[in-house]
Structures are given as C-alpha cells and as structure tokens.
Amino acid sequence: MAIDYQERIPNNVDLSEDRRLKRALEAWQPNFLNWWQEMGPTQFQANEVYLRTAISVDSKGWANFGHVKMPDYRWGIFLAEREEGRTVNFGEHKGEAAWQEVPGEYRGNLRRLIVTQGDTEPASVEQQRQLGLTAPSLYDLRNLLQVNVEEGRHLWAMVYLLHGFFGRDGREEAEQMLQRHSGDVDKPRILGAFNEETPDWLSFFMFTYFTDRDGKYQLASLAESGFDPLSRTCRFMLTEEAHHMFVGETGVGRVILRTCELMKEHGEDKVREMGGIDLTTLQKYLNFHCSVSLDLFGSERSTNAANFYSMGLKGRYGETKIDDDHLLGNDLYPILEMEGDKFVLREDNALTVINERLRDDYVTDCERGVRRWNQIIKRQGLDFELKLPHRAFNRQIGSFNLENLAGKRVSPDGRVITEAEWTQNVGDWLPTDEDRAYVISLMQSVTEPGKFANWIAPPARGINNQPADFEYVRLN
Ligand SMILES: [Fe+2]
Ligand SMILES: [Fe+2]
Numbered sequence: 001m002a003i004d005y006q007e008r009i010p011n012n013v014d015l016s017e018d019r020r021l022k023r024a025l026e027a028w029q030p031n032f033l034n035w036w037q038e039m040g041p042t043q044f045q046a047n048e049v050y051l052r053t054a055i056s057v058d059s060k061g062w063a064n065f066g067h068v069k070m071p072d073y074r075w076g077i078f079l080a081e082r083e084e085g086r087t088v089n090f091g092e093h094k095g096e097a098a099w100q101e102v103p104g105e106y107r108g109n110l111r112r113l114i115v116t117q118g119d120t121e122p123a124s125v126e127q128q129r130q131l132g133l134t135a136p137s138l139y140d141l142r143n144l145l146q147v148n149v150e151e152g153r154h155l156w157a158m159v160y161l162l163h164g165f166f167g168r169d170g171r172e173e174a175e176q177m178l179q180r181h182s183g184d185v186d187k188p189r190i191l192g193a194f195n196e197e198t199p200d201w202l203s204f205f206m207f208t209y210f211t212d213r214d215g216k217y218q219l220a221s222l223a224e225s226g227f228d229p230l231s232r233t234c235r236f237m238l239t240e241e242a243h244h245m246f247v248g249e250t251g252v253g254r255v256i257l258r259t260c261e262l263m264k265e266h267g268e269d270k271v272r273e274m275g276g277i278d279l280t281t282l283q284k285y286l287n288f289h290c291s292v293s294l295d296l297f298g299s300e301r302s303t304n305a306a307n308f309y310s311m312g313l314k315g316r317y318g319e320t321k322i323d324d325d326h327l328l329g330n331d332l333y334p335i336l337e338m339e340g341d342k343f344v345l346r347e348d349n350a351l352t353v354i355n356e357r358l359r360d361d362y363v364t365d366c367e368r369g370v371r372r373w374n375q376i377i378k379r380q381g382l383d384f385e386l387k388l389p390h391r392a393f394n395r396q397i398g399s400f401n402l403e404n405l406a407g408k409r410v411s412p413d414g415r416v417i418t419e420a421e422w423t424q425n426v427g428d429w430l431p432t433d434e435d436r437a438y439v440i441s442l443m444q445s446v447t448e449p450g451k452f453a454n455w456i457a458p459p460a461r462g463i464n465n466q467p468a469d470f471e472y473v474r475l476n
Contacts (some may be wrong), residue, residue, distance in 0.1 A: 002055075002056055003054060003055060003056060003057070003076065003078060004016070005074060007076075008026055008029070009022070009025055009026065009029060009075075009076050009077065010074045010075075010076030010077070010078075011076050011077040011078070012056075012057060012077070012078055012079060013077050013079060013160070013164075015077065018164075021163060021164050024163045024171060025077075025159075025160065025163055028159060028163065028171075028174055028175075031175070031178055032075070032152075032155070032156070032159075032178065033071065034178075035122065035178040036070075036071065036125075036152060037071070039122070039125065039126050039129065039181060040070070040125055040126075040129060040148060040152070041070065041125075041128075041129055041132050041144075041145060041148055042129050042130055042132065042133065043132050043133060044070065044132055044141070044145065044473060045069070045070055045071055046069060047069065047473055047474055047475055048067035048068060048069055048473070048474040049067065049068060049069070049070060049141075049142055049145050049146075049472070049473050049474075050065060050066070050067050050142050050463065050464075050466070050470070050471075050472045050473070051065070051066070051067075051068050051070075051073060051142075051145070051146055051149060052064060052065050052146065052464075053066070053068070053073070053074055054076075054078050054236075054240075057078050057079065057080055057081060057236050058081065065463075065464045067474060070145060070148075070149060073149045073152075075149070075152055075153050075156050076153070076156060077156060077157065077160040078153075078157070078236050079229065079232035079233050079235075079236055080231075080232045080233075080235035080236045081232070082228070082232060085097075086098040086228060086231075087226075088226030088312040089224060089226070089312075089315065089319055089320050089326060090224065090226075090309065090312060090315050090316075090319055090326035090327070091226070091309055091310045091311055091312035091313075091315075091326070091327065092310050092311065092312065092327075093226055093311075093312040094312070094326055094327065096226070098226055098227070098228040098231070099226055099227050099228060100228055100229070101165065102165050102166065102227060103227075106227075106311050106313060107166070109307070109308060109311065109313060110227055110230070110313055111162070111166050111169060111170065111173065113222065113230075113308065113313060113314060114158050114161050114162060114173075114230065115158075115162070115173050115176075115177075115190075116190055116191070117158060117218060117219070117222065118154075118155060118157075118158030118159065118162070118173075118177055119177060119180065119189055119190045119191070119194070120189070120190075120191060120194050120215065121151045121152070121154035121155040121157075121158065122151065122152070122155045122177060122178070123180075123181075123182045123189040123191075123194035123195075124147075124151050124182075124194065124198075124207070124211070124212075125148050125151045125152060126181055126182035126183075126189075127182045127183075127194065127196070127197065127198040127207070128144065128147070128148060128198050128204060128207075130199075131144055131198065131200075131201060131204055132144060132145065133445060134200070134201065134443035134444060134445050135201070135445055135446070135447075136201060136443075136445075136446055136452055136453035136455070136456045137446050137451060137452045137453065137456075137458075138446075138447060138448075138449055138470075138471065138472040138473050139452075139458075139459060139462065139463065139470075139472050140201070140251070140456075141447075141472065141473050142463065142472035142473055143247045143251075143463070144204065144247075145473070146243065146247075147208065147212075147243070147244050147247060150240045150243070150244070153240070154237055154240070155177060157233045157236075157237055158177075158233075159174045159177060160233070161229060161230060161233060162174045164229070165229065182194055182195055183195045183196075183197065191296060192292070192295060192296075192396060192397075193211055193214075193292045193293060193295065193296055196292065199436070199440060200436070200439045200440050200442075200443050201251070201443060201456075202252075202255060202277060202282070202285050202439050203285065203289070203439075204251070205247070205248050205251030205252045205255065206248065206252065206285050206286060206288075206289035207248070207289060208244050208245060208247045208248030208251065209245060209248030209249055209251075209252055209289070209366075209369060210248070210289040210290050210292075210293040210366065211289065211292070211293045211296070212241060212244040212245050212248060213245055213248075213293070213362065213365060213366065214293045214296040214297065214362065215241055215244075216238065216241050216242075216245065216365075217297075217317055217358055217361060217362045217365075218296075219234040219237050219238050219241060220234070220238060220317050220318070221314050221315050221316060221317055221319070221358060222234045222314055223235045223238060224314070224315025224316070224319040224320070225312070225313055225314060225315065226311075226312035226313065227312075227313065249369045249372070250459060250460075251456075252282070252286075252369075252373060253372065253373055253376055254456050254457040254458070254459060255277055255282065255455065255456050255457075256279070256282065256373055256376050256377060256386075257376050257380070257457040258276055258277075258454075258455055258456050258457040259271055259276045259277055259278065259279055259282070259455075260376065260377055260380035260382055261380070261457070262274045262275075262276040263380075263382060264380060264381070264382070268382070272438065274454075275442060275454045275455060276454070276455050277439060277442070277455050279377070279384050279386070280428075281431070281435050281438070281439065282386065283386055283387070284428075284429060284430055284431045284432075284435060285431055285439075286370075286386060286388070286389075287389040287393065287394065287412050287429055287430055288394070288430050288431055290366065290388055290389055291389055291393050291394035291395060292394075292396075293362075294359060294362075294363075294391055294395065295395060295396050295397040295398070297355050297356075297358055297359040297362065298355045298397060298398070299355060299397060299398045299399070300335050300353055300355060300356045300398050300399050301348065301352050301353055301355075301399075302352070302353075302354070302355050303352070305354045305355045306349075306351040306352050306354060309328065309351060309354050310327075310351065316354065316357060316358065316361075317357075317358055317361040318361075328349075328350040328351045328354070329351065331349070331350035331351075332347040332348065332349065332350055333347065333348060333349075333350040333353050333354075333356070333357055334346065334347050334348075335347075335348055335353045335356045336391065336392070337399065338392065338399070338400070338405070338408075338410075338416065340416075341408075341416040342416070343392070343414065343416075359391070363388065363391065366388055367388060370386055370387065370388055373386050374386055387412070387413075389412035389429075390410060390411070390412055390413060390414030392410040392414065393410050393411065393412045393414070393429075394410075394429075394430065407419060409421070409422035411425070411429065412429050442454075442455050447473075447475055449469040449470060449471045449472075450468045450469030450470075
C-alpha cells in the first residue's frame with residue numbers, strides 16, 4: 001500500500017478525497033511545526049540527519065534511509081493495511097464487523113483512550129529535547145533524533161484519528177496536545193512518567209527500554225480494538241516502536257559492556273575513577289525506570305479498563321491468539337496482594353484486573369532484556385546480576401502506592417519493610433542526587449564519526465549496516 005508523498009501531508013488514507021479533513025489537518029500542520037521548533041530537539045534542526053522514512057506500510061522494507069533535515073521530515077498518516085472481513089474480536093460485540101466509524105455510545109471513552117496515548121508521544125520529545133547536546137556519538141545522536149521524529153509522527157497518527165472521527169471535540173483535543181508540556185506546572189502531560197526529566201543518556205536508554213515498552217503494550221492492546229482505524233494506526237506505530245526499544249536495550253547493553261571492560265582492566269571498584277558507570281548505579285537507574293513505567297499500566301483493579309474491554313475498545317496483548325471466550329465474564333486471574341508482611345497471589349475477576357494482566361505481559365518482556373544484559377556481564381567473566389525490582393517497589397499508582405501501604409514500604413527484592421528501613425537504604429536502591437550528578441558529569445558530546453564517549457561501547461553494527469565511521473549527522 002503506497003504512501004502518497006505528493007501531498008502536503010504524506011498519507012495512505014486517501015486524504016485528497018476528504019477535503020474537509022485535509023483542510024483541518026493542513027491547518028494543524030503549522031502548529032505542529034511550531035511546536036517542533038519550540039519544544040523539539042534544541043539543536044541540529046539545520047543539520048542533515050540519517051533518518052528512515054516510511055515509504056510503504058507492508059512488512060518488507062518500509063523504511064527508506066537518507067540524510068534529511070528534521071524540519072523537512074515527512075511526518076504523515078500511515079495506517080497498516082485493512083484486513084478484509086475483520087471483526088470485533090472480544091467483548092460484548094464479539095463477532096460483529098469491525099467499526100469503520102466511532103460507535104456513538106463509545107465516543108467519549110474512545111476519545112479518552114486516544115488522547116491519553118497521543119499525549120505521551122510529544123511528551124517524550126519534550127523530555128528528551130536537551131539530550132542532543134551531550135550525545136556520546138554521532139550514531140547515538142542519530143538514534144535519538146530518529147526516535148524523536150517518530151514520536152512526532154505518532155502524534156500525527158493520533159491527531160488524524162481525532163480530526164477524522166471526533167468532529168469538533170477531536171479538533172480541540174488535537175490543539176491541547178500541543179498546549180500541554182512535559183513537566184509544566186500549569187499544563188502538565190497526562191501521565192506521571194511523562195513529566196519526569198530525561199536529564200542524561202543513561203536515563204534515555206532506560207526510558208526507551210522501559211517506558212517505550214509500556215508504549216508497545218498499550219499500542220498492542222489498542223491494535224486489537226474493534227474500532228478499525230485505531231487498530232490499523234496502532235499496528236503501524238508498533239513497527240516504529242520496535243526501533244525505540246532496540247535503542248534502549250542495546251544502549252544499556254553497551255554501557256554494561258564498557259563498564260565490564262573497565263572493571264577487568266582497572267579493577268572492579270575503579271569504574272568511576274576511570275569514568276565509567278558502575279553496575280550498582282546502573283541497577284539503581286533500572287529500579288527507578290522500571291517502577292515508574294509499571295505505574296503506567298494503572299490500578300490493578302479498574303472498572304474503566306474492564307469497560308473498555310467489554311465495549312470492544314481495548315483488548316489484551318495478543319488477544320486473538322488467546323484461547324478463551326474473549327468475554328472474561330466468568331474467568332479468574334491471579335493478582336499479587338500484600339497480606340500482613342507477605343505477598344500472596346489471589347484470584348479475582350479477569351475483567352476487573354485486566355490492567356494487571358497487561359502488566360504481567362510487560363514484566364515478562366522486560367525480563368528477557370535483563371537476561372541478555374546479564375549474559376553480557378557473564379561473557380566478560382564477571383560476577384554481577386542485574387534484576388528487575390519487585391513490582392511493589394517504589395509505586396505511586398495502585399494497591400502498592402504509599403497511601404495503600406499504610407506506613408509500610410517494599411524493598412527491590414520484595415521484602416515488606418518499615419519506613420525507617422526504607423529511609424536508611426533508599427540511597428542503595430534509587431539514584432541519589434550524587435549518582436545523578438555523577439552520571440550527568442560524564443555527559444559530553446562526541447561528534448567525530450566513529451568515536452564514542454568513554455562510558456559506552458560502540459554498537460555491534462551500524463544503522464542500515466553503515467560502516468563504523470559513518471557520518472550519521474552532518475554537522476557542517
Ligand atoms: Fe510513540
Ligand atoms: Fe517510542
């Protein structure tokens with residue numbers, strides 16, 4: 001399915017056939033570009049960056065690589081191909097033909113789902129806008145900017161749905177997307193993790209590993225939606241998201257590798273002296289980003305989430321591959337609860353705890369990467385194991401948030417502890433101000449092709465198989 005690049009807004013949705021929608025989006029476009037200039041990457045807007053652009057949405061080689069200036073990036077509207085005869089696959093409408101228009105009674109709920117997802121896309125661009133100044137290499141700089149332009153495109157994806165299917169409310173929501181800003185006291189982004197700073201590259205890699213992966217799971221369950229345009233939009237977004245998580249996983253992996261090299265060369269306790277990031281600090285960053293991202297899945301028990309499922313708006317991860325009735329009215333699902341000083345698994349109605357199921361799928365996925373990181377350490381012959389923190393550790397949302405713990409706390413290894421024990425040890429579990437200052441002190445831009453900052457190893461191979469000294473960003 002070819003993308004029309006002759007149009008002002010590249011698209012594969014026959015935008016030229018819908019004059020009203022085309023006009024509305026063309027009116028939104030300059031506002032988007034203004035936002036990009038003001039809130040997007042602080043530098044390199046005039047430089048040529050080796051970016052990939054979608055040329056078609058089928059699985060084979062949708063990406064086209066070339067040097068482009070970011071403001072000239074062809075942001076547009078790309079939906080995965082329509083599946084003939086697709087039906088609603090779960091909930092009360094199971095078996096009906098998938099909806100091509102918004103069902104009137106679900107309008108408010110669908111809009112809310114789309115706005116919440118859409119808001120995260122520009123938020124992450126805002127969070128990362130300063131990072132280009134301290135990129136550890138041109139390769140990494142290019143990856144950052146690629147992630148940024150694609151998050152910008154994800155905003156386009158959601159704004160298309162708002163403009164195309166939600167009339168005037170949708171247009172207003174699309175405007176709001178550019179009004180809220182990450183960390184803004186008056187108009188913050190909707191979700192907590194998207195108001196945190198991404199002040200350094202270790203945080204960026206952890207963010208793209210843990211928080212973009214939350215995005216994957218949200219998009220995957222929206223890709224199951226009975227509202228077909230949302231499903232098709234999310235299916236294509238997922239193919240872009242994969243690269244963001246690749247940047248995170250390999251980024252953290254390369255930091256680990258470099259740290260191991262320094263440990264072997266200079267002694268296990270000499271990493272900071274030699275300008276590397278010690279594994280203990282890395283574990284603290286991991287604890288932080290994992291716990292903040294776990295919150296993004298919402299409360300364990302949620303009537304809203306149950307309703308979204310029953311209405312056919314948001315499914316489970318891999319919905320159509322699950323072998324059950326896809327109604328869940330009578331099913332049970334185990335969730336973790338704190339009982340006294342212990343954790344127990346208790347069964348609850350599968351619909352009510354559907355958020356928890358998605359969180360479980362997410363945690364399993366997170367564990368895979370941690371295993372690969374540990375293999376890097378092992379292959380270097382060193383004895384250290386990174387671990388995901390217990391899911392009750394450092395939570396703000398749901399049954400393990402502070403209020404619900406009523407004076408108790410949970411350690412990363414899942415022990416229920418007192419406030420005093422927490423205060424005494426929290427500096428070993430989460431990055432301290434001193435840790436953050438140290439990591440930030442390492443951040444210095446390296447711009448010579450093929451060179452890398454001292455705290456990170458080069459990647460195993462280049463983007464699109466380019467040679468090691470490829471000029472990913474042309475600085476002059
Ligand atoms: Fe995204
Ligand atoms: Fe992403």
